[in-house]
Amino acid sequence: PDIGPKSNSCNPRLTPPNLNVHTDGMHIIVKIEDLGPYFVYELFYWKKDEDTVVHNKTVSEASVPVHLETVEAKTDYCMKVQSYVKAINRRSDFSSPVCVSAPGDSALNFWAIFLGVLIAIVVLPLVTWKVSRMLQYSCFPAEMLPETLIVTRSHHRGSSGSCILQELQR
Secondary structure (H helix, E strand, O other): OOOOOOOOOOOOOOOOOOEEEEEEOOEEEEEEOOOOOOEEEEEEEEEOOOOOOOEEEEEOOOOOOEEEOOOOOOOEEEEEEEEEEOOOOEEOOOOOOEEEEOOOOHHHHHHHHHHHHHHHHHHHHHHHHHHHHHHHHHHOOOOOOOHHHOOOHHHOOOOOOOOHHHHHHO
């Protein structure tokens, strides 16, 4: 009697690899579970909550972490992976999507704040002190001018203007 189609033990079902995802600076790093030397992996990633382009990367060695270079700061990304064995021309199902948030450029924010504080603490008081010293020496000299430098009306024939230096010394 016919009991239905024969089961084929040479038709294995491939399991999807696991993903380990973390961020490092401005990069998202994906570590794919290594299933063996005959596997090739297709990694798909996209911006979460948007109908955008799905990026694809083929990974031939799972032992090497994958750096995703086309990511934007402070954006959530999701990724999934599928394994493929060329010798038997079979693909696994996709892994469950894993989502992670790409970090912002916190180093730039730190340096901007640091430089702002440095200017406020050191440079501004120094500039204020230097300007006050210049004004003090220009407007209120500590010593009187020698008589040879004082310009009077008698030295200028026909001068009808008053001498500012002479007025200041009175």
